[in-house]
Amino acid sequence: MQALQKNHQIEVVVQPGELYQLHRTPGLAVFDMDSTLIQQEVIDELARAVGLYDKVAAITEAAMRGEAPYTDFEASLRARVALLEGVPTSIWEQLKADTITFTPGARDLIRVLKVLGWKTAVLSGGFIPLANWVKETLGLDYAHANHLVTDSDRNILTGELVPKAPIIHAERKRELLLKLAADNNIPPERTIAVGDGSNDLLMMGVAGLGIAFNAKPKVQQAAPSRLNCQSLLDVMHILGFSDNEVDGMLEKSPQP
Template structure:
């Protein structure tokens, strides 16, 4: 049974013409050696972005590979050596999945360190001089390390430290602290123009998640609710009791629910995040992308991307730079 495989090669530095010529042969040789895959056709290649992002596709006589199997292959020692030698990053997908990306679907994003560059709970902690204590818990939780593998427990421990933070902090963060990740605005503009539904599913907090939703014109926002004292205008260090905790399983459930609500097959969903709290939604999505994620998350995620701009997600979906630029010219500014 023939199956198509697609490799996207992202250059981290300027590559010579000979390197670009050699890379397809080297990648296919590694695949043939590792999988016993024999080529039926190809390879065919084109630049999605001239001199920086190469699309390589070919068909093999081997059974179709799953996205998970593609991820395992990309982490083999031979592929890691190729990436190190040529200073590239390789994203591999089954051809059938890659072709689905041209259809509008559902894109869900983590917020902290994904759509925005900060960890909001850390910024709240700065306001009461507890940054080091809260940041240490945040980092351990993002890496999935004990005793903070239980997201809810780590969240409650950090929130308790925020008792006394003035609620005016939200306006201060929006005005001078929170910055969007490069390419986030443009990525959402293109997806919306193409007819995608978009959402932020955050383990952070609703005042910022709703602001991100409104600023980027996302369709949905889900995050955690903090209790505040309306008389003192301070946070109480508690979570709203009846509100759901946006942990890993809840993110997974929300992705599936939003897809079902919009009659979108799971195969036509993408999930982008950076922490262990995002792995379940990445795993259930048609395509999960760990963007500048922690090392353990990159190893466990279906795909990973460490480029300088979130806009490169569109290359992972198969769009060329020219196509993206044309869409941006047509898409309204948020």
């Protein structure tokens, strides 16, 4: 199948007929943030501020590929966060203004899902200041991400995670998907999960449909389905909607 897709430059997603029909009923769509809704890995961009990009990026890439010794997401996250000690808290506004770009099609995908009545969420192993901004900018319903400790007197990051705040690792993403679905009386089979990293596989597996979007090779092999394309809006084709239908819904939806 992969050879066929490569040779003919097509994407093939096989679904049970019952699941395909369920996509016509509004459900819950959850998304990873870094390299999914946005095009950057935020922790790497934070690391640039302290001149440690190479060290942090190397850990990030290994963790996203699920490679030892970084298969434990929490351990790799704490190791990377520790390198960020001293980064000014003004970095968040700087990233929003100068660095972060949304993935092509992300804005339109959320607009269409909202027209259809879907609930939407970002579940990120990144950080809550940017996850909340993504939520507000795109008009998502929920945002969950990791919390960093800040020194309010010096306005810097301390290199620590907030004690007792939940770590948004693979298991937590799966739990959040199921909780958000239950809170909205949505059965799991009417959920979709979209991500690109190994820490997205558990939520992809428990969702009615899991989609690896431009994902790492190991993730593509393990994911329920895969989508390799330029625009995140192409998720709508997997849900069974034509270009004409999508265009019609975009005409009904105001820009967020």
